[in-house]
Amino acid sequence: MSGPDLSGEWAAFAPEWIARMAAGRDRAREGVLDDWMLEVIGDVSARSVIDLGCGEGRFCRMLAARGARTLGVDLQPAFVEHARAVAGPSERYELGDLQSLAGVPGASFDLAVSYISLVDVPDEAAAVREAFRVLVPGGRFVVCNLAPMATATKTEDPWVRRPDRSKVHYVLDHYAEEGPRDIPFPSGHRITNHHRMLSSTLNTFLDAGFELRRLHEPLPNQEQLARVPDNEDLFRVPIFVIYDLRKPR
Numbered sequence: 001m002s003g004p005d006l007s008g009e010w011a012a013f014a015p016e017w018i019a020r021m022a023a024g025r026d027r028a029r030e031g032v033l034d035d036w037m038l039e040v041i042g043d044v045s046a047r048s049v050i051d052l053g054c055g056e057g058r059f060c061r062m063l064a065a066r067g068a069r070t071l072g073v074d075l076q077p078a079f080v081e082h083a084r085a086v087a088g089p090s091e092r093y094e095l096g097d098l099q100s101l102a103g104v105p106g107a108s109f110d111l112a113v114s115y116i117s118l119v120d121v122p123d124e125a126a127a128v129r130e131a132f133r134v135l136v137p138g139g140r141f142v143v144c145n146l147a148p149m150a151t152a153t154k155t156e157d158p159w160v161r162r163p164d165r166s167k168v169h170y171v172l173d174h175y176a177e178e179g180p181r182d183i184p185f186p187s188g189h190r191i192t193n194h195h196r197m198l199s200s201t202l203n204t205f206l207d208a209g210f211e212l213r214r215l216h217e218p219l220p221n222q223e224q225l226a227r228v229p230d231n232e233d234l235f236r237v238p239i240f241v242i243y244d245l246r247k248p249r
Ligand SMILES: C[S@@+](CC[C@H](N)C(=O)[O-])C[C@H]1O[C@@H](n2cnc3c(N)ncnc32)[C@H](O)[C@@H]1O
Pocket: 006, 010, 052, 053, 054, 055, 056, 058, 059, 073, 074, 075, 076, 079, 096, 097, 098, 099, 114, 115, 116, 117, 120, 121
């Protein structure tokens, strides 16, 4: 039996995703995650960076604007074409599968980034081993992902709501049942995510050889909340997690 056609799902979603990113309509990224990722990553000037599952290239552009030389890799041709069309001189984009980075030499990047893309891949261990391989000794792997507590649920709307649609509480269920989850977006598109327990993902990083420097559960500060009040939900439910990892020297 074949699995979900993730590439086909993203192909259908790509035009809307590109427009959504261009319009700054991603409240999680704009409202809290970008600031956290940039803070965790720190100075990238003159650093070589690979962005695994770079989408239409927004985070590569942000890192390149801070002085990095970036390679963005994505499975989706529409994203790679868009990213190339708007790329600056220190950005490169390649079509590729982050589970098997054929053609990317080992020990060639100071930093690898995965910004909500590991949740997409069926074989997380393969993707993590590839990230480890392409990093120089001492190189860092910074992973922003959906939190395992948020990916577990199988209900269409993870919130239990009152008749007026206000939120009562969030459903956490099926936690130990790892595997695909069919995620609906408001536009009607559906994307397959892969739920894994926290221990599975953490041990996958450790088994590949990474050291865990720090684990972050991003929360908005007052200024970020004023920008995007809906992110107050992050004080109720851990939707995102950032793993700050390093390949030993
Ligand atoms: C949620 S989007 C995030 C995109 C981008 N990192 C961002 O934050 O805007 C997930 C991305 O992972 C890509 N992707 C999924 N599976 C992949 C794979 N096996 N190899 C490379 N990219 C993949 C998708 O095409 C999509 O662009």
